Amino acid sequence: TVSDYEIETADVVEDVAADAGPAPVVAVVGRPNVGKSTLVNRILGRREAVVEDVPGVTRDRVAYDATWSGRRFTVVDTGGWLPDAAGLAAAIAEQARLAVDLADVVMFVVDATVGATDVDEAVVEILRRSGKPVVLVANKVDDTGAEADAAMLWSLGIGEPHPVSALHGRGSGDLLDAVLEALPAEAPRETFGEQGGPSRIALLGRPNVGKSSLLNQLAGENRAVVDAVAGTTRDPIDELIELGGRTFRFIDTAGIRRRHRENQGADFYATLRTQSALERAEVAVVLVDAAEPLAEQDLRIVSMVIESGRALVIAYNKWDLLDEERRHYLEREIDRQLHNARWAPRVNISARTGRHMDRFVPAIDTALDGWNTRVPTSKLNQFFADLVNSHPHPVRGGKQPRVLFATQAGVRPPRFVLFTSGFLEEGYRRFIERRLREEFGFAGTPLDIAMKIRE
Numbered sequence: 001t002v003s004d005y006e007i008e009t010a011d012v013v014e015d016v017a018a019d020a021g022p023a024p025v026v027a028v029v030g031r032p033n034v035g036k037s038t039l040v041n042r043i044l045g046r047r048e049a050v051v052e053d054v055p056g057v058t059r060d061r062v063a064y065d066a067t068w069s070g071r072r073f074t075v076v077d078t079g080g081w082l083p084d085a086a087g088l089a090a091a092i093a094e095q096a097r098l099a100v101d102l103a104d105v106v107m108f109v110v111d112a113t114v115g116a117t118d119v120d121e122a123v124v125e126i127l128r129r130s131g132k133p134v135v136l137v138a139n140k141v142d143d144t145g146a147e148a149d150a151a152m153l154w155s156l157g158i159g160e161p162h163p164v165s166a167l168h169g170r171g172s173g174d175l176l177d178a179v180l181e182a183l184p185a186e187a188p189r190e191t192f193g194e195q196g197g198p199s200r201i202a203l204l205g206r207p208n209v210g211k212s213s214l215l216n217q218l219a220g221e222n223r224a225v226v227d228a229v230a231g232t233t234r235d236p237i238d239e240l241i242e243l244g245g246r247t248f249r250f251i252d253t254a255g256i257r258r259r260h261r262e263n264q265g266a267d268f269y270a271t272l273r274t275q276s277a278l279e280r281a282e283v284a285v286v287l288v289d290a291a292e293p294l295a296e297q298d299l300r301i302v303s304m305v306i307e308s309g310r311a312l313v314i315a316y317n318k319w320d321l322l323d324e325e326r327r328h329y330l331e332r333e334i335d336r337q338l339h340n341a342r343w344a345p346r347v348n349i350s351a352r353t354g355r356h357m358d359r360f361v362p363a364i365d366t367a368l369d370g371w372n373t374r375v376p377t378s379k380l381n382q383f384f385a386d387l388v389n390s391h392p393h394p395v396r397g398g399k400q401p402r403v404l405f406a407t408q409a410g411v412r413p414p415r416f417v418l419f420t421s422g423f424l425e426e427g428y429r430r431f432i433e434r435r436l437r438e439e440f441g442f443a444g445t446p447l448d449i450a451m452k453i454r455e
């Protein structure tokens, strides 16, 4: 009877812990009408994936976040792919190959009440050759009477059939346990950027832009605890400074202060310092001298920050020295030369007069917020579905590469993996980044966008 059915679903997570590693991908494969969408709904515990009684109807949302027993994974419903491929068998084979390429684990769904068909056998061939872990789902086992149907699927030769009723929930808990067991071992946590403790700020900039002056201005009477981390009390490596009621850790202040006293070090050492400060920082504040034309070295430092994947704020210092003409020219200069960092929050300050010191913390918060932003998979895929429809990739050599689905693999900075049916050219990737920023913000953070191409 229905009341005996075990109904279990994975939790849906919209806001996963910010420091979680990349989630493994579980792809659901099978002929039309075997119950893939119903199963995905069951796993997610909500009716989000569209269930269509018409076979082959395109679904534009295919990837979803889920957790089971505390383990996070992304479920991909392959049902919506390649509706126009020639012939059912060819389409399913193509779908299986895609799934194998993209997924860490494949859930192969068979309708147990129908049994294994020729098409199912063909899919098994593809799956077996791939060597990817496969979990065989015997669906539509709505009651114990149908368990024998499930057992028949041992004949497919890909291991134990897991009897479930996607419709009623029967067996779904055991199935998810089996999926978890098949997942690859959990990725180690990232080594940098662990949460907790004061935000770590690197003050960067070429000699004489005013780093030391800014540090003095910020610290002022507020200079908090001298940090215990290495160095001596008189010459601390880092300084903890309280701003607006919160404590921030300024990285390598000893370097800034000492360099001020010593000769300006050689370029090489300056670069080395910048690099090592970036390694320990979460956000970099790059100071530039607003009164002088941007120098090659300014641009290089900004590029270093972007490459390091840290959050970025640009501070135009010495604003007190600006006249009208320079101010006018400055805007054009920024537009032309700093276009790769257009997204960075900007503060116009004077370390000498203390101008706009109160803008400092909000700019840092904005950058760190962007750096920590995670877009739920469902929203991300809705975004890409709309994007691909309204602005498809240009046809190249008779082919039109498509974004099949996307996941955000990480944060700090946000990292995206686009699963595509071909190479996306540079212009289109830049377009994607621009639209991602328009849609989801990401002020103050570089974005890492990778492609996984299915040749």
Ligand code: GDP
Binding pocket: 030, 031, 032, 033, 034, 035, 036, 037, 038, 039, 051, 052, 053, 055, 079, 139, 140, 141, 142, 164, 165, 166, 167, 168
């Ligand atoms: P898909 O094309 O593989 O995504 O299949 P759907 O999820 O759209 O399901 C196809 C049909 O099978 C729908 O009418 C579902 O209600 C039905 N169905 C799915 N799972 C079960 C099940 O466990 N038991 C029964 N009796 N019907 C199911």
Ligand code: GDP
Binding pocket: 205, 206, 207, 208, 209, 210, 211, 212, 213, 214, 256, 260, 317, 318, 319, 320, 321, 349, 350, 351, 352, 353
């Ligand atoms: P650092 O080498 O980046 O640490 O730069 P310093 O803090 O030593 O500053 C270099 C010079 O610029 C010093 O003479 C400062 O007094 C001057 N300076 C720093 N900030 C400002 C500012 O906002 N306005 C003006 N007019 N001078 C500044």
